[in-house]
Amino acid sequence: MVLDITRFVVRFIDEAREHLLQLNEGVALLEQGQADIEQVNSLFRSAHTLKGSSRMLKLAPITDTAHALEDLLSALRDDKLSFDAGQHSDLLYQAIDSLTHQVDQLAEHQEPARLSAKDASLCQALTRAAEGRQKATFLPEASPSTPEPINRERPVQEVSLKTNDSVRIKLSRLDDLIKLMGEVVSSHAHMRELAKDSRQLKRGVSQIAPKLTNALDMFSRELRAGVQIQESLIQELHDKAMQLRMLPLSTIFDSAGRLVREIARSMGKQVECRVVGAEIELDRQMIDQLADPVIHLLRNALDHGLEPPQEREAQGKSPQGHITLSAWQDGSWVVIEVRDDGRGISLQAIRDKVQQKNLMTEEQLNALSDQDVMNLIFLPGFSTSAMITEISGRGVGMDVVKSSVVDNLQGSLNVHSRLGQGSRFSLRLPLSLALMRVLLVKVKGQTLGFTAQHISELVRVKRGAMMKVAERDAITLRNEFVPVLTLSELIHLPDKPEKIKKTADELLLLVVQVQHEKLALVVDELIEERDLVIKQLPGHLRQQPLISGMVTMGHNELVSLLHVPHLLERSRKAKITGGVQTQSGRQASRVLVVDDSLNTREIEKDVLEAYGYQVTLAENGQDGLEKALLEDFDAVLTDVEMPVMDGFALTAHLRDQENYKNRPIIIITSREKESDRRRGLEVGADAYIVKGSFDQNSLVETLKLLLD
Structure with a gap:
């Protein structure tokens, strides 16, 4: 497969400029006699890195120049030469300037083919100096022989100073900037509330002092217009700040191929790992937490998924297995998929392991659908591996994947498999956890929030449309039964003294969904839906499964975001299985x-x-x-x-x-x-x-x- 180097060029340019800056500073210290052996080692490593990185990208002119520079620095490092400012300084500077010029060319055109050829005489001079065969004098290749007469009236050519188009900053400073922007966005909600208060104030004053009505009306309009303009600017500023923290998935995906090959080699398996969509960007906070789930899924595909070459050939497959790690953007979401063409997931093996560990009775297992049985692989401590190795079998991994994706990253996780054909794990994640779409509702006088990825729809139904099924309320929505629970009762929310207006014959239902499971929650009032800055819970509250985060509303009111997967888990535990049971001794149909x-x-x-x-x-x-x-x-x-x-x-x-x-x-x-x-x-x-x-x-x- 031919390597597409275009996506790596920008990264190389940034890295090369850092090394060239270190080389310039290091040679200056050598000139001043302030450099020690470690400084010379640092110079050598910079030249060596430039040579290696440019060789991988087939940037031959940069590679050859850096190689010659590395030879001279190697001789100085190994004490084969003693540094002589008169002999070596100019030559080192010429080499650094030549490399800088080449990197600038690459940055301007982004095309390796347009790099100018190496300066052969400079490279030869560096090599001779490294071998100690001549004084390190170097004259650039002159073109024509006849010197041009000096024209004193001709203006001196201007020297342009090139600067980097990117800078590196500490992650802690970037995180502080994002946090500060989040506070600004949150505090602006207070301004919106003041604009609303001004309208109420105008209505109140119009009854007491009619002459002030026009003045207050003008003030209210100006305030609303100012708040709207400020909101637009703040939102744009926050978006720009968030983009600074976005990183490509290549930071994780680039090492995936090497990891897969190393593990496959240790297991005696042949595998080709294909990576697609590594250029998709996610918030760095997401990237940091995504590495472990991806590694677990790759290990799982190698150990549980792909068969040994002999077994694959016996099944008529190619001896070389295939693993695909892919990503694509779906609106404001990113989908990451790990797919293999191995043996697939054996539902019978899962059932056998569940019974072996006494996790369920046989009747309970038989009542599960195939997808439900497959989802049992995410249970803590569950593994179908027959042997515990350093790769798998310890029962830690798939539960970590689910916890990371669903609980920590506010995403969803799906698994699909066909026996003998392979498996596919799909992770659906928001682009960022810092700013998300939130629906706000009121229940028993309390404002609560739900993140948009778990909201299916909001409906009003007649109380008479409710039906009792298995001692529970339910409604029918598009050919399916959806159980109904009152949110305040599900989360044990205490009553507030204020009165909540309710429509006598109608209920407002918020239908939430995780994968294919739905639940309709009775709420009192819909407040609004908007993009809000998510605040993480303090450390001592992060183990609280019901709350996934907080948002700030007007008048600095903190609103809790409910974790929908936990609500569904609570609803399952709240099932009432009353009814008439069969008589003992009679076999159930x-x-x-x-x-x-x-x-x-x-x-x-x-x-x-x-x-x-x-x-x-x-x-x-x-x-x-x-x-x-x-x-x-x-x-x-x-x-x-x-x-x-x-x-x-x-x-x-x-x-x-x-x-x-x-x-x-x-x-x-x-x-x-x-x-x-x-x-x-x-x-x-x-x-x-x-x-x-x-x-x-x-x-x-x-x-x-x-x-x-």
Whole structure:
């Protein structure tokens, strides 16, 4: 593969200019007799680095000049020569000037091919001086032979001083600047509140002193206009400051290929690592926390994913495995993906390990969908590796990835795998944690915030549209059941004395989502949605799982940001599984529930388990068909609209099987048209239930009637 050096040229220019500055300063110290052996070593290292870096980028003129300079400095370092200011100073300066000129050319054109050729006589003079074969005198190559007569009237040519187009500053100073800008943005919220107060003041004064109304009205307009202009300038200034802290993913990705090759070599595996999208930029705070998750995923792909060459050949694969580390920008988000073409994730191996560690019962495992089983790899201490090595098997790694991505970086993590074809881990991350889109709501008189990546939608529903499913409130949204909980009760928020206005017959629901799981939260009022500066919690509060950060509102009010993944975890723990249980001694009927919505599957599972049924879940028609053929179920509940295979096709396929010709099949869908009902009955369904009019007692009675 041909190396594309264009993306490395700018970095080389900055590095080269730093080394040239050190060389200039070091030679000056040598001239003054103030340099020690370490100073000479530093000069040699700078020349050596310039030579090595330019050689990698195929910058031959710079490489040759730096090499000759390195020879002379090496002789001085090894005491083969004694530094003589009269013999060596001018020659060293000429070499540094020549390198500076070449670097300036590279900076101007950004094209290595346009570099001027090396100064051969200068390089020869440096080499001879290093060998001690001549006095270090050097005359630049003159062009024509006849000297030009001096024209005293001709003006002296101006000397232009070139400066670097970039500077390096301490990270601590940059972080201080970003923090200060964050405080400025936050404090400006107070100005917005003052503008609102001025309008209220105008209305109040108009009733008491009408003559002041015009003056106050003008003042209020001027204040609002000034606040808007200032807000625009502050926002732009903050954006520019944030850009200073953005770094390319190449700071992590560039070493990925070397890391993969080294680990693969130690494991006796052949692998090609492809890196795509390393130029995508993220906030340095994100970059710092991203290195460990990426390393863990690469190690996982090498150890668990890729097979040894002999095993790959036996499966008809190339002996060389492939790992792809890629990134791309999706709006205000960055997606990072680690993909391999290895053996894939064995769901059976995960189930066996879970049972071996007694993490779940067999019934609980059977009730999980394939995706849920796959997500068990993120449990703390979980590993399917048969042997503990320095690479893996210690059960630390995948849980670290999830904790870093979801909790620390406010992102999401998804895993997809097909047995024998490989695995894909996708990380979806915000560009920065410093400034994020935030939705503010009011609950029991308290203002609370939610970051935008976990918000699905905001809806108003009639109280009468709520339904009771498995002893919980739920609504139907676009062909799926979504459980409903009151936010104040979920987080145990105490009542405030102030009265909250509520619409008698309507509820305001904030629907939040993590991966495919949704939850509708009852809130009292929507305040606003805007980009806000996120403040990290103080050290002693960072282990608080409910709060992910803080934002500042007008009048310096601190608002807590709720961590949505933790809210979903709390909601799962709050499930009530009441109902009528089967009598002891009676064997529970086995029911297969097929639906592409995780929420719908879980709600239907809760309903059926409450009445003593043993439930297995499938996430689409194809998955349901495969499970139905592998195991024997007493009844099947299926949705219609699903990827891969819909419910009508699933029902028709099942009716073609001898085992399922007379087994109850119930379609539960949001489709209400009579034509859909007829089609469901035509393909062999025994019952057709519309989700919008879902009643759990009706479902249970229908299922009981069909099974008896």
